[in-house]
Structure formats: structure tokens, C-alpha cells
Amino acid sequence: DAMVIQNPRYQVTQFGKPVTLSCSQTxxxxxxxxxxxxxxxxxxxxxxxxxxxxxxxxxxxxNFQSRRPNTSFCFLDIRSPGLGDAAMYLCATxxxxxxxxxxxxxxxxxxxxx
Amino acid sequence: xxxxxxxxxxxxILEGKNCxxxxxxxxxxxxxxxxxKQDTGRGPVSLTIMTxxxxxxxxxxxxxxxxxxxxxxxxxxxxxxxxxxxxxICVVSxxxxxxxxxxxxxxxxxxxxxxx
Numbered sequence: 001d002a003m004v005i006q007n008p009r010y011q012v013t014q015f016g017k018p019v020t021l022s023c024s025q026t027x028x029x030x031x032x033x034x035x036x037x038x039x040x041x042x043x044x045x046x047x048x049x050x051x052x053x054x055x056x057x058x059x060x061x062x063n064f065q066s067r068r069p070n071t072s073f074c075f076l077d078i079r080s081p082g083l084g085d086a087a088m089y090l091c092a093t094x095x096x097x098x099x100x101x102x103x104x105x106x107x108x109x110x111x112x113x114x
Numbered sequence: 115x116x117x118x119x120x121x122x123x124x125x126x127i128l129e130g131k132n133c134x135x136x137x138x139x140x141x142x143x144x145x146x147x148x149x150x151k152q153d154t155g156r157g158p159v160s161l162t163i164m165t166x167x168x169x170x171x172x173x174x175x176x177x178x179x180x181x182x183x184x185x186x187x188x189x190x191x192x193x194x195x196x197x198x199x200x201x202x203i204c205v206v207s208x209x210x211x212x213x214x215x216x217x218x219x220x221x222x223x224x225x226x227x228x229x230x
Contacts, residue, residue, distance in 0.1 A: 040222065042221060088155075091157075108156060
């Protein structure tokens with residue numbers, strides 16, 4: 001059974017129209033991450049939550065926001081998507097800090113911006 | 115700067131053949147190295163994780179090796195199957211800071227295609 005679930009699998013939005021991507025986990029892990037992955041590129045960390053503590057990467061655009069209302073759920077909000085934001089968005093979890101723990105990834109949400 | 119370089123960028127082999135993928139890294143101080151398999155349009159799935167003291171680790175037909183002295187790792191796939199077609203990503207973890215806030219530095223991956 002899937003342990004990290006991302007919805008939807010495919011999302012199409014219009015330029016400038018806000019969009020929210022969803023991630024849920026059944027592992028009860030403390031840490032949840034959002035990565036952006038463009039074609040043939042390595043995943044790029046946007047931010048992560050350690051429990052309720054939000055950690056933003058320095059180069060993550062302000063256009064990207066995140067919410068974690070409880071342990072199981074984490075959302076990625078893109079306030080005004082641009083054409084350059086079209087990518088695969090990966091959610092991952094780990095029991096504790098990723099450097100010492102296996103990360104479990106969801107299947108990803110493929111975002112298209114028209 | 116922490117970096118992970120993978121080679122080759124892409125590889126095509128015939129079904130049933132073996133292949134070896136390479137990963138060189140400059141991440142320091144080193145904590146562990148992971149290999150992930152990422153099917154097209156899916157999230158990465160962990161294959162192996164190795165710490166400093168481990169030289170080799172197997173997961174079915176996948177065998178990873180680690181040389182912490184030369185900072186090199188390889189992933190060997192034996193008797194390849196069509197389902198092995200995927201990207202294989204090498205990820206290195208730093209002990210403290212270094213890499214992203216997650217402490218991880220991702221390679222760009224090797225895109226492997228298995229032909230019947």
C-alpha cells in the first residue's frame with residue numbers, strides 16, 4: 001500500500017492561477033519535504049517541515065508556500081504559477097532528519113502551466 | 115561545494131545483459147550514500163543505503179559498492195530486465211551541514227534503457 005500519497009497525479013493550471021498540491025503519509029514520520037524536479041534534473045528541495053517547524057530553502061521563490069495542518073498532511077501552494085514552474089513536484093517523508101534516515105517519496109504530481 | 119556526479123548520463127543495453135553505473139562525490143563530511151530508482155513519471159524508490167564502513171550492499175539483482183577513500187560508488191545490475199528501464203539517482207548525505215537543508219546532495223541520474 002502506498003505510504004506517501006500525492007494528489008492529484010496530474011494538474012493543469014493557467015498562468016497566474018493559484019494551485020495547491022496535496023501530500024499525505026501513513027508512516028507517522030516527523031519530517032515532510034517538497035521537491036521540484038524538472039526534466040532530466042535532480043530533485044531540488046523547496047522546503048521541509050520538521051514536525052511543525054517550517055524550513056525554507058534560501059533560493060525558494062516566495063511564490064511557493066507550504067502548510068502542514070497535522071502530522072499526516074502537507075500542502076504545496078503556488079500562488080501565481082509561471083511557465084517556468086511546470087515540473088514534477090515530489091513529496092517525501094523521513095522519520096527524522098533526512099541525512100540519517102531513508103526518505104520515502106510519493107509518486108509525484110506533474111504540473112503543467114498553460 | 116558538495117557535488118554528486120553520475121556517469122554515464124544515459125545507457126542502452128540489451129535485456130539480460132549486465133551494466134554498471136558510476137557515482138563520484140565530493141560531499142564532506144560523509145554520512146551515507148543512497149541509490150534510488152525512479153521510473154518515468156514516478157517518485158524515487160530507495161534501492162540501497164551505505165554508510166562509511168560498508169563496501170557493498172545488495173538488493174536482489176542490484177549491487178552497490180562504495181569506496182569512501184576515492185569517494186566513488188557504483189551500482190551493478192545483473193541480468194537486466196525490461197522493468198529495470200528507469201533513472202538511477204545517487205544521493206549523498208552529509209553528517210552536518212552541506213547540501214540542502216535536508217543534508218542531501220542529489221546526482222542528476224543515469225537514464226537506463228533496456229531493449230528486448
